[in-house]
Amino acid sequence: MALIETNDGLWFHEDLYPEISCGFRVSAVLHRERSAFQDIVIIDTPVLGKVLVLDGIVQCAQKDEAIYHEMLAHARMFLRLTLAPVATGLEVLVVGGGDGSMARECLKHTRVARITVVDIDPGVCAAMLAHFPELPAGAYADPRLTAVDADAVGFVREQRNRFDLIIADTPDPVGAALPLFGREFVADCHAVLKAGGVFVRHGGSLLLQTDEFVRTRGDVLATFVPERTRAGLLATCTYLGGWFTWLSAVKNTPCQEGEPALRDVQARFEQAALDVRWYSPEMQFASLVLPPLYANT
Numbered sequence: 001m002a003l004i005e006t007n008d009g010l011w012f013h014e015d016l017y018p019e020i021s022c023g024f025r026v027s028a029v030l031h032r033e034r035s036a037f038q039d040i041v042i043i044d045t046p047v048l049g050k051v052l053v054l055d056g057i058v059q060c061a062q063k064d065e066a067i068y069h070e071m072l073a074h075a076r077m078f079l080r081l082t083l084a085p086v087a088t089g090l091e092v093l094v095v096g097g098g099d100g101s102m103a104r105e106c107l108k109h110t111r112v113a114r115i116t117v118v119d120i121d122p123g124v125c126a127a128m129l130a131h132f133p134e135l136p137a138g139a140y141a142d143p144r145l146t147a148v149d150a151d152a153v154g155f156v157r158e159q160r161n162r163f164d165l166i167i168a169d170t171p172d173p174v175g176a177a178l179p180l181f182g183r184e185f186v187a188d189c190h191a192v193l194k195a196g197g198v199f200v201r202h203g204g205s206l207l208l209q210t211d212e213f214v215r216t217r218g219d220v221l222a223t224f225v226p227e228r229t230r231a232g233l234l235a236t237c238t239y240l241g242g243w244f245t246w247l248s249a250v251k252n253t254p255c256q257e258g259e260p261a262l263r264d265v266q267a268r269f270e271q272a273a274l275d276v277r278w279y280s281p282e283m284q285f286a287s288l289v290l291p292p293l294y295a296n297t
Contacts, residue, residue: 002056003026003029010026010029012025012026014053016172017240020208020240026045027043027046028043029041029043030042030044030050031131035121035124037176038055038121039056040053040054040124041054042127042128048063048237048238049061049063054124055171055174057171058239059099060099060238062134063238064236064237066277066279067236069104071234071246071279071284072169072200072246073105073106074269074274074276074279074284075248076167076248077106078281078284079259080197082260083250084196086164088113089113089114090109091114091165092112092167093115093116093165093166093167094118094166095118095152095166095170095180095189096118097169098117098121099124099125099128100125100128100136101135102167103117103136103140104137104139107142108272108275109272112144113144114144114145114146115145117145119152120150122147156185156188159191161195162194163192163197164193164197166192166197166198167201168199168202169201169202170202173204181216181219182219183219183222186219186222190223190251195251195252196251198249199248200246200247202246202247203231204245205243206243206294207242207243209241210294213231213245213294217229224251225249228250229247229249229250230247231245232245232248234246262281262282266281269281
């Protein structure tokens with residue numbers, strides 16, 4: 001990560017791409033440490049608000065984090081609830097997500113009985129609670145949440161038929177996060193899902209990480225029934241490249257295939273009365289339309 005002092009003040013520049021960079025002015029460095037796994041930095045900025053940076057790569061910003069977290073959590077939560085009745089409440093697994101934002105969104109659903117957040121680095125949670133508590137917003141105090149400080153690859157491999165929804169809220173596939181991508185990990189997640197369970201993860205920037213999107217989509221298609229997989233788009237200012245992808249799939253179920261009808265999601269959304277900034281059923285369905293160049297990639 002580059003924090004550069006200039007005549008115009010302190011600036012941050014992201015390290016993700018060698019030939020193109022995202023940069024913004026920094027008001028204050030709120031936290032900086034080297035944990036056993038990665039560099040953890042929280043900065044405050046005039047435009048984006050607080051920003052979490054891991055190993056030099058932006059993870060989330062106060063200004064637009066809801067675009068990503070709300071879409072992945074609510075779009076797939078409503079899908080799971082529509083596929084089949086849930087008698088005892090949903091069991092949710094968040095892989096990564098130590099910042100607590102994804103858990104925050106999932107816990108807005110009263111049908112969630114338990115949520116397990118597995119992140120290898122407890123330093124992320126500690127830093128967020130101390131310096132960026134607006135994002136977890138009390139999620140870690142909810143009795144339905146269990147935080148597990150462990151390698152998610154090993155954790156997932158030890159489970160079977162346990163979860164109704166898995167959200168892989170991981171960093172980009174570099175360094176310590178690399179094992180959380182690939183066909184083997186997707187297959188392990190498939191085994192952990194109950195029948196009718198839903199898997200969702202990000203697929204990188206459609207424009208700047210096209211190879212990652214194609215590879216990640218291929219891993220999902222190779223594991224799940226293709227007719228029960230979907231790819232979607234998010235538009236964010238924080239993630240360089242603008243158009244950011246997400247991928248989801250449903251484990252075999254005797255119930256309906258594909259996406260539920262818009263009217264069904266609208267009805268569930270109205271009943272849930274969620275406090276959201278960005279998500280709506282209409283936004284969900286619009287996000288599932290890929291541009292022609294990538295629709296059949």
